[in-house]
Each structure stands twice: as C-alpha cells, then as structure tokens.
Amino acid sequence: MYDLEDIETVGVVGAGTMGSGIAQVAATAGYDVVIRDIEAEFVEEGLDTVDSSLSKFVDKDELTAEEAEAARGRIEGTTDLVDLSDCDLVVEAAVEKMDIKQDIFADLDEVTDGDAVLATNTSTLSITTIAAATERPEAVVGIHFMNPVQLMEGVEIVVGEKTTDEVVELAHGFSEALGKTTWESDDKPGFVSNRILMPWINEGVRAFDEGVATKEDIDRGMKLGTNVPMGPLELADHIGLDICLDATQTLHEELGDRYKPAYLLKRKVEAGDLGKKTGEGFYEYD
Known part of the structure; x- marks a missing residue:
C-alpha cells in the first residue's frame, strides 16, 4: 500500500527555516513539491530562502545553474491546504505546539488521499498524540530533519504507537532518496537527538x-x-x-x-x- 516508488509529489506545511529546507532538498532530489504557509508573505519568504540557498550551492559548484533552476521549478507555493490534496507524502514543519500540529493533521487527513503518508518534523512532541488527530494513525510517522536541512546529513525516523512497518520503511527510503542517512527512535520524549x-x-x-x-x-x-x-x-x-x-x-x-x-x-x-x-x-x- 505504501511504496516509495509511488511518491511523486511532496507537500510541506510551514515555509520557515525547516520547511523551506525540506522543500529544497526534496525538489533537488527530483520530487515535485507544494509548500504551504498561512500567509502569502511567509510563503514568499520561504521561496526566497530556497532561491538564496540554491544560489550558494551553484556558487560552490555543488549544483549547476541548470540543476538549481530545475529544482526551483519543481516547487510551488500556496496558502491553501487543499492544494496539498494530490501529494503522496506530506511533511509538517510548523511550530512546536501540539494543538497546532493536531489541527494541521486533522485538516490533512481530510484533504489528502487516504493512501498519502503524513509525516511530522517535530523534534520533541509525541508522534502518537499527533497521529490521534487523524483517522489513519498507521500512516503517521516522524521524519525529523536536522538544521540546516540542506547541509545536515542525519534524519531521525520516529515510530508512533500505531505506525506500520511499511510506513517506517518508506520514511527511511524517502530520507535516503534525499541523500540523508537515517536512524530510528521509538516515540519517547525527545527521541534520540x-x-x-x-x-x-x-x-x-x-x-x-x-x-x-x-x-x-x-x-x-x-x-x-x-x-x-x-x-x-x-x-x-x-x-x-x-x-x-x-x-x-x-x-x-x-x-x-x-x-x-x-x-x-x-x-x-x-x-x-x-x-x-x-x-x-x-x-x-x-
């Protein structure tokens, strides 16, 4: 049901430092990306951050100008959560407040396809509690990127109480497709990191x-x-x-x-x- 090969479009909720970084590495890896924030100015700031970061990679000869342009062309910004409806995997990177995350996940549960995997970038909050806001807790997983996302190799995969092995395997595979190295943690406070x-x-x-x-x-x-x-x-x-x-x-x-x-x-x-x-x-x- 959950297969890495089926992931084509990635949604990112939150266009701040972490969200823009996640969007950039996903687009650089070849995924189409839709990044959403609550205000148009936040979306624009996030996209400007991506532009600036991609330019630095070109300046350091780590990307060609053509590769950077192609990556940027894969990223679309929006303020409407409904625009994430066709995403195969969504990574939430909003503020570290449980009520806000649960509201986001309840809304994502409504607007995305039932086969979509819902991931959170939380660094301390319970995956199980976040997942409880949805009707598909088995498809909710922690994918905790490190800051700055573009440079840090490690990604922490966090397994909720009801997260299936299939979804955990997909989370590892997706992170590795972005050029990251993963480790795994149970859903205990603070995880490993x-x-x-x-x-x-x-x-x-x-x-x-x-x-x-x-x-x-x-x-x-x-x-x-x-x-x-x-x-x-x-x-x-x-x-x-x-x-x-x-x-x-x-x-x-x-x-x-x-x-x-x-x-x-x-x-x-x-x-x-x-x-x-x-x-x-x-x-x-x-």
Whole structure:
C-alpha cells in the first residue's frame, strides 16, 4: 500500500527555516513539491530562502545553474491546504505546539488521499498524540530533519504507537532518496537527538550562569575536549534559544526535574535574546 516508488509529489506545511529546507532538498532530489504557509508573505519568504540557498550551492559548484533552476521549478507555493490534496507524502514543519500540529493533521487527513503518508518534523512532541488527530494513525510517522536541512546529513525516523512497518520503511527510503542517512527512535520524549542534546545545552547554560567559566571557555572546552563542532552556548544560539527552551520544557514535563530548564535560558528568551536570529543570544551577531 505504501511504496516509495509511488511518491511523486511532496507537500510541506510551514515555509520557515525547516520547511523551506525540506522543500529544497526534496525538489533537488527530483520530487515535485507544494509548500504551504498561512500567509502569502511567509510563503514568499520561504521561496526566497530556497532561491538564496540554491544560489550558494551553484556558487560552490555543488549544483549547476541548470540543476538549481530545475529544482526551483519543481516547487510551488500556496496558502491553501487543499492544494496539498494530490501529494503522496506530506511533511509538517510548523511550530512546536501540539494543538497546532493536531489541527494541521486533522485538516490533512481530510484533504489528502487516504493512501498519502503524513509525516511530522517535530523534534520533541509525541508522534502518537499527533497521529490521534487523524483517522489513519498507521500512516503517521516522524521524519525529523536536522538544521540546516540542506547541509545536515542525519534524519531521525520516529515510530508512533500505531505506525506500520511499511510506513517506517518508506520514511527511511524517502530520507535516503534525499541523500540523508537515517536512524530510528521509538516515540519517547525527545527521541534520540534532543533527549541527549537538550540536557547538554541546558547544563552548558547552567555552568555559564553559575560562573564555572566564561561562555567562550565553556564552548572552547567542549569543542577541544570532546571534538564537537560547536559548544553548547554557540549551538543554542544557532538553534534559537526559544526553541531550546520549548524542547527542554517539554522534556521537563515528561521526564521530571533532571530536564528543568536553566534559569538563564528562560531569562534570555523572556528578554527576546534568542540567538543568531535576533542578533544576540549568548553572543552578539551582525
């Protein structure tokens, strides 16, 4: 019933950083893509992001101008969810709020064909709970891309309580068709990546707030001492402090006090210092 060879058109819900990245890699891999957001300006911003990213790949000789033009030509933008009705696979990449995701999935269940696979890019929320908003929970799966989607090789496949083996296999195959390497997680809070990553970032924030070391030395120590490309504070800025806080709060609610967000992380978010996207987080950016 669910066969990778039947996937021709991919829908993406959400035209932000993740959604535009997913649309780009899918189109580059040869899929037709329909990307949807709630406002026309958000759709246009997402398409502009794709244009800019494709141009960088051409400049680095990783794509020819013809390949980039062909990929862009496969992407159509819309504000109407009904325009995803002919999609064989839809990847939701909206904000990390359960009620919003459930509303989207209930609507997708109505507008898409019954054979379409519905995937979520959630990084922490329950696949099973999201799937419960549909009449086809067996066809709902987590396909968690890493940021930036265009550059990061890894994709986390998350298996809900009722996700069938056939759909899980399709999710792995689709991700691999985009040039990604996958790993699989059960539907437990934070899955593999954020269950381990967020406490690491959170403890880095605590260490800085408690005066263990300067932010530079915390990041330098972790990079040189553990061979990671970014330290916890630098990585938090890159991800977005608000996103880190949301993920950590979800883990705290589900798993208890060992995941309680650091005070300084909450204070930074309340101050509007969210990292690179606002120009200031733990560091300042142009």
